[in-house]
Amino acid sequence: MMVATIKDIAQKTGLGLATISSYLNGKNVRDKNKILIEQAIEELHFEVNEMARGMRTNKTKTVGVIIPELNNVFCAEIISSIEDILRNQGYATIICDCRTNKKLENEAAEFLYRKRVDAIINMPVSSDGSHLQIFKDNHIPILLIDRKIKSLECDCVLVDNIAAVKNAVGFLMKMGHTRIGFLGGPEDIYTAQERLEGFRVAYGETNHRLKEDWIVHGDYTIQGAVRGMGQLMRKCPELTAVIVANYEMTMGAMIGANEMGVRIPKQVSMIGFDNVEFAKAVTPRLTIVSQPTGEIALKAADIILTRLSGNAEKPQTWHLQTSIIEGDSVRECSF
16 A cells, blocks of 8 residues: 555645645644645545654654653643643653753753754753753753753743742641741752742741741652651651641651651641642641642643744743642641
């Protein structure tokens, strides 16, 4: 059986090669012509030779994605949604998990550049952006999600981390808590810096004193949070509540509390981050700061598609808002 070509479509539809080529390359064609072309494609079982088209147009219809951890629920929810949206627009994604390792992140960036991806999405581990410079130099669109690299001018989709933690502190203080512990992330990670700043700002806007011992820096892992929770409980028995600044650490903090026999919320109230399903599954049901993963994915995909369409406007940063989903892990405090 002969493989159908663009000339076969032209013969079947009576349309010119230029019109058919415009359709196949994602450009606008008249609706009646679009219908004729799509009918012919189906009847002729026509398949686009992406490799040949890529050689002609210098486009591969692929988007590279580099994330810290594929098994991170927050990452997975965002990236899977982005992948669905891009696929519907004719783009494939190549996803690289760098295991929160800067060397692996750099190797992933080099690999994706060699694959000639049309754009790159990154939730960065490195804070200097050097691994993305080759894309910048070659005018390949770059989008950062969740974390910003201050030295790199590119599009960013972030949540308002400062407001997220400020709101969590405010929620606890309305319940009477003034001695609140903070289990944060690594000091060199953008989100961890922002969330810690939100914690400090929240205290700075009140008359309540914040002790430095109430702040513990974790490593955004479950085991790190088990250790961090233990440290807070041993060193600061006066605490009546704890805010945990990411999903994995929220799980670890709950495990740590269980291992120490700390009853939540009777002894210590807790607010965690993300994953509604986990929050509902544990006892007591957790109060959490919920990040808008669906909204992040939609915004990220929209930005990438806009850039791929040729829009070269100045890069922008979007800050999306979080919400607090109440559970049973916070009690009123009267002292």
